[in-house]
Amino acid sequence: DAGITQSPRHKVTETGTPVTLRCHQTENHRYMYWYRQDPGHGLRLIHYSYGVKDTDKGEVSDGYSVSRSKTEDFLLTLESATSSQTSVYFCAISESPTDTQYFGPGTRLTVL
């Protein structure tokens, strides 16, 4: 299995609070992705990174920001969490944009 960890694995927070999710990889892959998974929607891309300090938006990026200061870490921040951001968040990595993506175990976030 690809070396991908996500932290925390579960989090409950209140509306309006900031939340940061962390994705850490030991594979030295250049590309990293954040998806959210909701029933009936499959996985939808939030943001992705194609190198240190290089990021771009996905299809559901509103309300989220990301940062990548090191190859191995990709942070997802909800500046002011809302109930609509209750979801399961998955990080993924790949060597290139056309290569297989490997997924982390996910973080279940509940916003009350």
Next chain:
Amino acid sequence: AQSVTQPDIHITVSEGASLELRCNYSYGATPYLFWYVQSPGQGLQLLLKYFSGDTLVQGIKGFEAEFKRSQSSFNLRKPSVHWSDAAEYFCAVGSPDTGRRALTFGSGTRLQVQP
């Protein structure tokens, strides 16, 4: 824009029966195609992928998929289902051009296996 459709939200099959999960995609050129499986509470595991070449692709756990360009389909098959195959299955498409750097996923098909 590329898109993926999995027409079946939920499928129930008997153990030992054959399985086919449907996936249709929309994309202007030949895409890269993937099938992932997700067991309850787990992350996604790659079953198989198609990049080019032979249109019949073999994957792990006895699964296979066939790319049919004329039908824009990439259906997943297994000749004999095991109870441990109960999970959710996702089809995904990636584009060869570097302007699109992530996968587009279908909404998933949940497989239930009856004893």
